[in-house]
Amino acid sequence: MTDVPGYSSNQRMLDPRKLGSSTMLSSTSRYLNDPRLRHWVAVQSLRRNGPDMDHYGGPLEIIDIFRGLDDIDEINRLLAEARARDVELDAWFEARYLIPHDLEALAQLPEGTLGREYQKMLAEQGLQADFLPFDSTATDYDYMLRRHSQTHDIEHVVIGYRYDPLGEFGLIAARQTNMARFLGAELMEHMSVVPNLLLSSAIARFGCHYPHLLPPLYKALGEGQRIGQHLNTGLFMPRYEEMFEWSVEDVRAHLGVVHGPDYEDTMWSLGEYFDAA
DSSP states (O other): OTTSOOOOGGGGGOOHHHHSOOSSOOOSOTTTTOHHHHHHHHHHHHOOOOTTSOTTHHHHHHHHHHTTTSOHHHHHHHHHHHHHHOHHHHHHHHHTOOOOOOHHHHTTSOTTBHHHHHHHHHHHHTOOSSOSSOOOOSSHHHHHHHHHHHHHHHHHHHHTOOSSHHHHHHHHHHHHHHHHHHHOHHHHHHHTHHHHHHHHHHHHHHHHHOGGGHHHHHHHHHHHHHHHHHOSSOTTOSOGGGGTTSBHHHHHHHHTOOOOTTOOOOTHHHHHHHHTO
16 A cells, blocks of 8 residues: 555654644643653642652752753853853853862851851761762853752851751742842743742642741741841852851851841751651
């Protein structure tokens, strides 16, 4: 039957918008079209806590999902434009500053120093330094992700919101607000997707199962936003390792971290969140 066209795998990838109908979920949103992300949003928004998923499972999974969803070329193009506008930012990327963290040495520093408080926080969580799955520095975006994997837990100490559920989102508010000042709105349309999905799914989860945590969550978000807005530098830019021997108070004063009257240490929420599971 020579009039029957040959079949190829490409025929399975027809655009349903051109066909006018589809038997599969289809959208102009690449996020909605991704089955892994749809599943992640549903699970993270609606689940209760349990022993089958630890504190870091959701964030690590969405990081992996966005390895295939990020528009890497566009992000790097926008980063190049941001570098051209900002001499300090350009120098930060050019230096590609990275340095190993010796936790044994940090454990010998005096109490109250940045390095010692950072080491203690990791020890409390049973974590190693620099554990996020980024290793390349080939492009500007690669380096930004790689450096963030080194500084994330240090930023917790500096801002004053630690690794409890409310503290994680207080830091997100501070970091995203602060980065927007230095990178601009167009770039933040890309850079804020994952943090905002983490936050929005958490608000839904809290509302479904832990509504008593919503008021203090909103309070932490407001305080984090205020801190990020008033920092005198980009939170992602300092060479924190060169300040490990400084007191945490001196580091905060140097960066312009000032806690307002609404600030409170939210570590109490760790027990509330998981004990209520």
